[in-house]
Amino acid sequence: MKVIPLILMGCGGVGRQLLQHIVSCRSLHAKQGVHLRVVGVSDSKSLIIASDVKQKELDDNILAEVCRVKSDGSSLSKLTSLGESQVFSNSESRTKVLDIASILGKSTGLALVDCSASSETIGVLKEGVNLGCCVVLANKKPLTSTLEDYDKFVSYPRRIRHESTVGAGLPVISSINRIISSGDPIHRIVGSLSGTLGYVMSEVEDGKPLSQVVKSAKSLGYTEPDPRDDLSGMDVARKALILARLLGKCIDLGSIKIESLYPEEMGPNKMSVEEFLNGGVVRLDNNIEERVKKASLNGNVLRYVCVIEGARCNVGIQELPKNSALGRLRGSDNVLEIYSRCYSQQPLVIQGAGAGNDTTAAGVLADILDIQDLFP
Known part of the structure; x- marks a missing residue:
C-alpha cells in the first residue's frame, strides 16, 4: 500500500x-x-x-x-x-x-x-x-x-x-502542459474563466438589466459576499496570469490590462455593498445594454474573457461570434479555447463546471x- x-x-x-x-x-x-x-x-x-x-x-x-x-x-x-x-x-x-x-x-x-x-x-x-x-x-x-x-x-x-x-476540476493545466511538451506552440488562448461573469454576461444577452442579474447571481450564491470581488475581474486576471506564465511569459499582475465592470467611484472603499446593490449598480445598466445591442447588430455577443496572444494579456468584455464555443456559452460554465499549430482553424475547446467547492x-x-x- x-x-x-x-x-x-x-x-x-x-x-x-x-x-x-x-x-x-x-x-x-x-x-x-x-x-x-x-x-x-x-x-x-x-x-x-x-x-x-x-x-x-x-x-x-x-x-x-x-x-x-x-x-x-x-x-x-x-x-x-x-x-x-x-x-x-x-x-x-x-x-x-x-x-x-x-x-x-x-x-x-x-x-x-x-x-x-x-x-x-x-x-x-x-x-x-x-x-x-x-x-x-x-x-x-x-x-x-x-x-x-x-x-x-x-x-x-x-x-x-x-x-x-x-x-x-477541468483539465486546463494538464492539457496546456501536454501541448507544450509535444512541441506544438500555443499562440492564442481565449477563455471565460469566471462562472459568475459567464452567468452575468449570458443573462444580460437575454435583455435583462445588469443590476437585476447581479442581484440574482448574489441570491443564487454565484458571487462573493461582495459581488464587486467578481465584477472587478481580478480573479480572472489571476487565472490569466497563471496561464500566461505557463506559456513562458515573464509578466506580473501589473502587466495585465483589466476591465472592471464598475468604476473606481463605486469601489469598496467608496461604497458599501448595500449602497452598491441598491443604488450603484443600476447606474451601469444603460452602458451594458448599449454594448449588448451593438454586439448583436454585428452578429456577436458579449463575453467577459481573458485573451492571451503574443505579448498581450487582457481581461475584459469582448465581442465574440455567436456560433463560437464562447458565444454559445450559457450559465456558469467555464470555456477555454486554445489555438496552436495543430489547433489553428478549430481550437481545442475545454468546457464544463469551472467553480464550486x-x-x-x-x-x-x-x-x-x-x-x-x-x-x-
Whole structure:
C-alpha cells in the first residue's frame, strides 16, 4: 500500500470538501493501493496535527469533527480534546509545519495541500519545497506572486500540481502542459474563466438589466459576499496570469490590462455593498445594454474573457461570434479555447463546471493522487 502523508492548509469550503472526499473514497483508494494519511489541518488561526506524525494520522472521526467545527464558522482552536492529536496556535503553526516537513519531506515524503485563499502560505510552501515536499494548490496566490516565487515552484515540475487554480476540476493545466511538451506552440488562448461573469454576461444577452442579474447571481450564491470581488475581474486576471506564465511569459499582475465592470467611484472603499446593490449598480445598466445591442447588430455577443496572444494579456468584455464555443456559452460554465499549430482553424475547446467547492476539491484530490509515484 502506497501511503501519502499530507497537511491541508485552509479549511474553508474547498478544504472541507476535500477532507470529505478523502474519507468517502477510502475503499476506492484501498483498491487502487493508495492511502492518504492526513497528518495535519490548519486554518488561519490554528493547526491540528497527529500526535505522532511519523506513524499516525488524524483519523476519519477527527476529520469529520474538523469539518463540523469549520462549517459552524469556528476555529480549529476549539478542538483541544480530540483523540491522538495536538492543537497549536497560529504563531506556532508555521514552525510546526516546517518541523513536520523536515521530518517527512525526504523520508516518507509529504504533500503540502493549499486550499486557502491567502498569500501567507507562500513562505511555508517555498521552504517546504526545499525540504523535499510536494505542493498541491487550489490557492492561486503562490503562482501569481512575484516571478521569483513562481520560478521557485515551477523549478520542481514533478513535485507541484495546480490543476484546480484554473477551471476548478477541468483539465486546463494538464492539457496546456501536454501541448507544450509535444512541441506544438500555443499562440492564442481565449477563455471565460469566471462562472459568475459567464452567468452575468449570458443573462444580460437575454435583455435583462445588469443590476437585476447581479442581484440574482448574489441570491443564487454565484458571487462573493461582495459581488464587486467578481465584477472587478481580478480573479480572472489571476487565472490569466497563471496561464500566461505557463506559456513562458515573464509578466506580473501589473502587466495585465483589466476591465472592471464598475468604476473606481463605486469601489469598496467608496461604497458599501448595500449602497452598491441598491443604488450603484443600476447606474451601469444603460452602458451594458448599449454594448449588448451593438454586439448583436454585428452578429456577436458579449463575453467577459481573458485573451492571451503574443505579448498581450487582457481581461475584459469582448465581442465574440455567436456560433463560437464562447458565444454559445450559457450559465456558469467555464470555456477555454486554445489555438496552436495543430489547433489553428478549430481550437481545442475545454468546457464544463469551472467553480464550486465539490468540483474544485475533486480536482485537488486528483492532483494528490497524480504524485503518488513520488512516495515510497
